[in-house]
Amino acid sequence: MDQFTDRIAAVPWWGWAVLVLFLVALRDILQRKHTIRHNFPVIGNFRYMIETIGPELRQYIVANNREELPFNRRQRSWIYASSKKENNFQGFGTDQDIHSAGYVFIKPALLPLRLPKDHPTVADPYHCPSAKIIGQYHNRRKPYHPGSVINISGMSFGSLSASAVQALNMGAKAFGCYHNTGEGGLSNYHKNGADVVFNIGTAYFGIRDDDGNFVMDKLVRLTEQYPFIRMLELKLSQGAKPGKGGVLPAAKITQEIADIRHIPMGRDVISPAAHSAFANIPEMVAFIEAMADKTGLPVGIKSAVGKLEMWEELADYMQATGKGPDFIAIDGGEGGTGAAPPSFADHVSLPFVYGFSKVYQIFQQRGLTQHLTFIASGKLGLPDSAVMAFAMGADLVNIAREAMLSIGCIQAQICHTNRCPSGVATQNKWLQAGIDPTLKSERFQNYMKTLTKEVLDICHALGYEHPCQFTMDDVDVAMGDNNHTKPLSVTYGYDKDPVAFDGLAALLKSPHLDRKPANA
Incomplete structure (x- = not known):
């Protein structure tokens, strides 16, 4: 035995x-x-190893500052720097191709405000x-006046980690914006003081019976128990996978998630x-009215x-x-x-500018835009994108991935x-342990401050007080044809309706505006 050991050691x-x-x-x-x-x-094994780390190699070594999607390095760097209160300026002019089709030009006034x-x-x-x-036109018992024009879009606990949801909610409270739960239901991590919009998806998570059917009594009890739920959002579809239900893999389902969503452990959950609860437009409107009547809250659709x-049928029915x-x-x-499947993520449903402009015109033609609040989402968490959305008729902007980047x-x-x-997007305890919710909530708050301030700075450069005053003639789009540009009003064929606005000072006196961020 000793000789064998010696021979092994001698190799x-x-x-x-x-x-x-x-x-x-x-x-x-x-x-x-x-x-x-x-x-x-x-x-041959190196081929698979390189394929595995290919995205990281391209992200940090190969791709240039303006090349990556969905958010390029320049955009991500601005969000990171803003969230950390670092220098987010750039020098030596723009490095973008300003003559490319679709490039956005915001037109300042000769004399700023x-x-x-x-x-x-x-x-x-x-x-x-x-x-x-929101909810004032339909005389809801509990109308809601959002304290910020920019808010957190729907991202569920389950898709996001507990630490990420907690950080966002704490940051939303500190800044003064609302936090949309996503269709995954109300978790303990949504209960850190921010206003909450409760998202209701096709699976009715948290307000369902054992067979997945909607239960009104559960919704009423939830809103009564947690008065920080300020609105209900009925999700019909989302940009990532419109017309297709979601899947939460069994591997990501913890007992906590199962309890919140009222789902079984051990198997994939399919939305x-x-x-x-409804099958056509009249039934959907009746469902909306029933929820608004029982809870007193404003109810909208996504x-x-x-x-x-x-x-068009919905607009006609509302009219x-x-x-x-x-x-x-x-x-x-x-x-x-x-x-989402790539076929859905890449090809199903219209991009924001086309989808929003078409829907807005439908309600505009029936005189309904003043009765509704229009919320825009889809890569709008950067100042220029947000300004374009406001100019097209959006009253609020919801952000999701940009919020994730900030934390x-x-x-x-x-x-x-x-x-x-x-x-951020895992239920792995080890991986999410790296998130300090207190620190990350400050990062989110810093990002929201910077984004809001830059939008307001652009407002002032155009001679306005508030984003609601933007018009479609304030933004031009490059056509990619002999370097011509056209205003949004010409590009999309309409002018947004003016929004009643008597000045920011009067707006701040609203009796429904009860959440105000602290002064800087």
């Missing part, structure tokens, strides 16, 4: 290396699952409440593509946009009856915190695998 390191390579080569040759490994033993010393924005340059009170016939949603959230086809997301694009390296 040089390279001898062991040769043996390992021989065993790997033998394994590769004998297997029939991967042709490359069989035909090129040992070295000069704010008096007693103007509210001078004291608090980060506070910009909505110009509209149906369609609602079971949807991506494709065919327009049902939108005829005076009933319907209090707000409409349009999600662009470029939206996407949810995992540490690195755009690894593996949200659906439960292996998110930043701990």
Whole structure:
């Protein structure tokens, strides 16, 4: 035995290396699952290793600052720097191709707006409440006046980690915006003080029976128990996967998630593509009115946009009856915190600018825009994109992926695998332990402050006080044809309706505006 041990010890390191390579080569040759490994033993494994880290190589080494999607390095760097209160400026001019088709030009006034010393924005340059009170037209018992024109879009606990949801909610409270739960239900991590919009998807998570049917009594009890729930959002579809239900893999379902959603452990949970509580427009409106009546809260719908016939039917029905949603959230086809088949993520539903402009015109033609609050989402968490949305008729902007970036997301694009390296989109305890909710909530608040301030700065450059004053002639779009540009009004064929606005000082006196961020 001693002699055998001595012989083993006498084998040089390279001898062991040769043996390992021989065993790997033998394994590769004998297997029939991967042709490359069989035909090129040992070295063929490097092909799969490089493929695995390909996205990281392209992200950090190969791609230039303006090349990546969905958010390029320049955009991500601005969000990261803003969230950390670092220098987010750029020098030596723009590095973008300003003559490319679709490029956005915001047109400043010859003389910018000069704010008096007693103007509210001078004291608090980060506070910009909505110009509209949601639910007022339909006389809801509990109308809601959002304290910010920019808010958190629907992202569920389950898709996001507990630490990420907690950080966002704490940051939303500190800044003064609302936090949409996503269709995954109300978790303990949504209960850190921010206003909450409760999202109701096709699976009715948290307000369902054992068979997945909607239960009104559960919704009423939930809203009574948690008065910080300020609105209900009926999700018809979302930009990431319009017309297709979601899947929460069994691997991501913890007992906590199962209890919140009222779902079983141990198997994948599938959200149906369609609602079971209604099947047509009149039934949907009746469902909305029933929820509003029972809870007293404003109720709206969220949807991506494709065919327009049902939108026209909804507008006609609202015009005829005076009933319907209090707000409409349009999600662009470029939206996407949810995992989705590439065919849906890439090709199903219209991008925001096309979808929003078509739906807005439908309600405008029937004189309904003043009765509704329009919410826009889909890569709008950057100042220029948000300004364009406001100019097209959006009253509020919801952000999702940009919020994730502000708390540490690195755009690894593996949200659906439960292996998110930043701990934002995973239920892996080890990975999410790297998130400090207190620190990340400050990062989110800093990002929201910077985004809101830059939108307001652009307002002032154009001679306005508030984003609701933007018009479609304030923004030009490059046509890619002989370097011509056209205003949004010409490009999309309409002018947005003016929004009633008597000045920011008057807006801040609204009796429904009870959440105001602290002065900087």
